[in-house]
Each structure stands twice: as C-alpha cells, then as structure tokens.
Amino acid sequence: MALGVAASSLAKSAAAPPTLTLSPCDVPGLEGKAHCGTYEVWENRETRSGRKISLKVVVVPATGADRAPDPFVFLNGGPGESSTDGAPYLAHEFAKLRDRRDIFLVDQRGTGGSHPLNCEIFLPPGDLQGALGAFFPLEPIRQCRGKLEKDADLKLYTTSIAMDDIDEVRAALGYDRLNILGGSYGTRATQVYMRRHPERVRTAILYGVVPMDDKMPLHIPPGAERALKGVLAECAQEAACHAAFPKLEEESNAVWSTLGKGPVRARVLIPKTGEPTDVSLSRDLAAEGVRYMLYSSSAAGEVPAVLHQAALGDYTPIAERALSGRLQIVASGSSGMYLSVTCAEDVPWIDPKEAERLAAGTFIGDYRYVQQRAACALWPQGSIPKGFLEPVDAPVPTLLISGMWDPATPPSDAEKVARYLPKSLSIVVPHGGHSLDGLEGVECVTNLQIQFVERGSLEGLSKGCIDQIRRRPFRVEPLELKVIALSEADLTKFLGSYLEDGGPSQAEIVRRDGKLHIQFAAEGEYLLAPVAPTRFRLVGVSGLVLVFDVEGGAVRAARLLDSGSPVLKLVPKGAEGELTRP
Secondary structure (H helix, E strand, O other), X not given: OOEOOHHHOOOOXXXXXXXXXXXXXXXXXXXXXXXXXXXXXXXXXXXXXXXXXXXXXXXXXXXXXXXXXXXXXXXXXXXXXXXXXXXXXXXXXXXXXXXXXXXXXXXXXXXXXXXXXXXXXOOOOOOHHHHOOOOOOHHHHHHHHHHHOOOOOHHHOOHHHHHHHHHHHHHHHXXXXXXXXXXXXXHHXXXXXXXXXHHHEEEEEEEOOOOOOOOOOOOHHHHXXXXXXXXXXXXXXXXXXXXXXXXXXXHHHHHHHHHHOOOEEXXXXXXXXXXXXXXXXXXXXXXXXXXXXXXXXXXXXXXXXXXXXXXXXXXXXXXXHHHHHHHHHHOOOOHHHHHHHHHHHOHHHOOHHHHHHHHOOOOOOOHHHHHHHHHHOOOOOOOOOOOOOOOXXXXXXXXXXXXXXXXXXXXXXXXXXXXXXXOEEEEEEOOOOOEOOOEEOOHHHHHHHHHHHHHOOOOOOOOHHHHHOEEOOOOOOOOOOOOOOOOHHHHHOOOEEEEEOOOOOEEEEEEEOOEEEEEEOOOEXXXXXXXXXXXXXXXXXXXXXEEEEEEOOEEEXXXXXXXXXXXXXXXXXXXXXXXXXO
C-alpha cells in the first residue's frame, strides 16, 4: 500500500503544491523500510513545456516518536554522484539525528535514478590501457553526446536548475525547512540552494568546501602540490616513517623526473580475472594516481611507501591507484552530468594563462585543464544566472569542514566562503584529506555535525575535540601486491554468508572458477586475490584488503582494511560480536 505524506509524519506547508506519495521500499544495506518514489519536473523549468523527467526520491523515516519537522538532507559530490545511494551510510552514521528527523534524499537531475546522463567513456570497456589515457577521451565524448541528446537537452542540467527541482520536491513532501549536508561539489549545490531559497534552510553543513568561483579544474595542480608536500612533511616528522624513507623528497622528485622522460611499464591485475597484465603508465596518470591517494586520509598514509617503491622502479602501486580512480570514481558517476555542469559553470571562465601559471612546477601539471577544455569544446554549454560565480551571502547557520591536506578543497577555500556567511564556523581537521577515513578520533566530526543540527545554532558548539584527531602511523613496509596460489581446500573454509558485526552490511563469499569472490549487498562484487594464506586483495579497488581471523581451521571474523585502516568487521552468519567500525 502506498504511504502518503501524512502517514510519514511530514509537515504540511502553507501552500498546496502537488503532493508526492511514497511507498515502502527496501534499500540494499539499510535496515528496515525506506519510503521511495519518483517526482516529475519539467526538464525546461523556464518554459514549462516539452519533456518531463522523473527524479528519484528516498526518505529514510525518523525512528523516534518525537519527530522534528525539518529533515536531514544530503547533496552528493562529483558532480555526477547519486545522493540516494548514501542512504545506508547516512542512516548509520547519523543514527542519533534520525531519531527525530527523516533523512530526505533526491538524486539530482542527470544522476543516479533521475534521468541519468550516463555514458561509457573508457572504450572498449575492460581495456585497462584505454582507461589510462585521456581524462575524457574525445571520440567517446562525441558518442556520449549523440546518445544522450536523443533524450535530453544537455544545457539544462546545471546546478541552479537542479536546486529548484529539489525545492519543488521539498514542497511536494510538505517539508518547510531543511538541514542540508553538502559534500564536495554538493557544497556548491548547497550554496546555490541557500542563495535561491534561504528561507528554506534551517542549517547547512559544507564538507570539503567548493567556492562558487572555484572554476574546476583550475586549482587542482596547486591544491595537489600543497597536499603532497604536507603529507611528506608529516612523514619526515614521524620517526618510523623518516627512518624508513630518509630521502623521500629526493625520491619523489626522482619519480616525477623519470616519468617526465616517458611512460614506464607496470604490472597490474585484471579486475575480472585477477590475472596480471602489463600497462604503460604516463606521467599524467601517475600523478593522478598519487592525487587520488591524497583524497583519502587513510590512503595518504601509504603515499611515502608508494613513492619509495616507484623510486626503486616498481610503479605497480601507482598504476593500480590510477586505474582504481578512473574506473571506480571517474567512470562510476554520471559523465554527461559532470560535463553539463563543469562545461557551463567552470571551464568557460578559466583564463588559459592563469591555468598554465598555476600548474607550473607542480607534479600534476596542466594536463587535466587542457583535456577537460577539449572535452567541453564538444559539449553543449548551458547558461548560468547572472552573478553565479559571486560568493553566497545568506543568514543561514553554516558549519564548514575541511581536511588539512585536502588536495581538492583546501582549508583556504572554506575560509573564502565563510567570509560571506555571517553565521558560520569553519573547522580544519588535522591530517585530513578530502575524506577523513583512517584518522583516529574522527568521530568527533560526526558528533559536531549532529550537535549542530540538533541545536540549529552554532552557539555553544565546542570544537575542542578536533585537536585530538591523529593520523595512524604511516605505512613503512612494502605494499602487498604479489598474488600467491592457494589450494581448493585452503579456500573452502572462507566460503559462506557474513554479517557486519553489529551493523547492517551483509556479504557472501563464493567460489567460481577456482577463485573467491565477495558479494556485498550494497556495494557489488569483487574478486579476491590471495597475497597470504589469510589475506586477500580486492581486485580492481586499490588499497582494500580482506583479512580473515582463523582459529582451529574455522573463520572467526574477517576485517576489511582500506590502506591498512579497518573499515568493516564481518562475522560468519550466526556468530555473535560487536560493531568495530572506527
């Protein structure tokens, strides 16, 4: 039976907009039922004629009886990432908020389940060498445009239009005001919403802050250079890391010098089969691989070891990071929506001479701008409102969160945005990257966000716990890359169903063609390649290792590590345990 707005305890607005009826639904990885539906909007909101498109809507209902009328909203990054895919994570991470508030999610037009502008851009699919080519290869971009224009006006997928969509859905569900969490590009989307609908925002959290005039990818080279130097400096200050890599800065410079002379060979694993293959790695893609590592606080802890191995002639770790970034990040979102946004809001406003100047002397260089400009020359350019690039000045209580060594959105970006927000507080997380995974004490950041939303004000919010956040020790041993052979009998004990210890995640380990595969209920399937009798790499996702705790020939638990940091503990179905998610 469909679940109407009133049955969801959603507040009614004074006006009488079209209503949206949601139905109970199962979301992979989410305990209990969510409420799902679609809402039609005009693709051309200005003329209100022509094509209508459907937006995917998911509401994770509040769990308590005393429900607040203002929901918690998440706007994802990219641009091009689905927001509704975050439902299981948000429900778990912000469970205290969910006690009183719905979690309200809409896939922005062009993403996820909202008329997605999806294309294969690394062709043919599965060609690893092809994935190590141009950021946006031009012939696939031409094909992508031709395919998408059959069912979409690519000029109409910009941020301002999308935020008006979301406000229309808000009204249809009867919510009066929102508490918005924006991540990365989602912080720009949040600022646009705050500018266009300030009266509808109760609180805003900007996580990895993108200024309105960021003009992506203009600041990628200096941002990545700053982050790399910061991480290497922290290694030099840590006794064990400095002892292991006493000449790290020299080695880093040597790596970029070698790559500047031409591509190098690296051996990587084919994601579908786990078989090794050689690829050619250019300087551009090696730099991109290191930059992707700097995004993650956890992966950044392996950068010294990776650069050291490269200086010794082993470029496999960098090549695998570059491939993982291309296939798991670049190709996973909506490529068409990414181009529709950046080719309207960013690239046209970049001065080529400024781009060249900012890239000079950095390990990244200007390849990203040059290639993205060429791609945008093939893409329809939408229009943006007058003053779009100007700072947003809105009287909304706003919490801004930045990682100290974020290569994409450094703390200076948050400072720039905060100057125009009269009710704002900016927090810099020590050692943090674009994400904060792998840091000790990082639960402080989540707790601050929860307290802020619960209070609806920055007054009395204490950020003292931020100073207690620490980086885990840098990795000093070589990365585990060499795959070993295990017998069928050795593999059998790992088979079966697993549950997250105290959490909602589920996984199944199966054997096909003599190899193990792990199937996550919400995240897909990965081949497991053994690097030790009880340690397996997840092929195609660099940095992820599954470690089994075996006692008496039986599996007691399995720990998923990301760049050495535990992210998930699984126990065989039926076993008891407690949650260990740092």
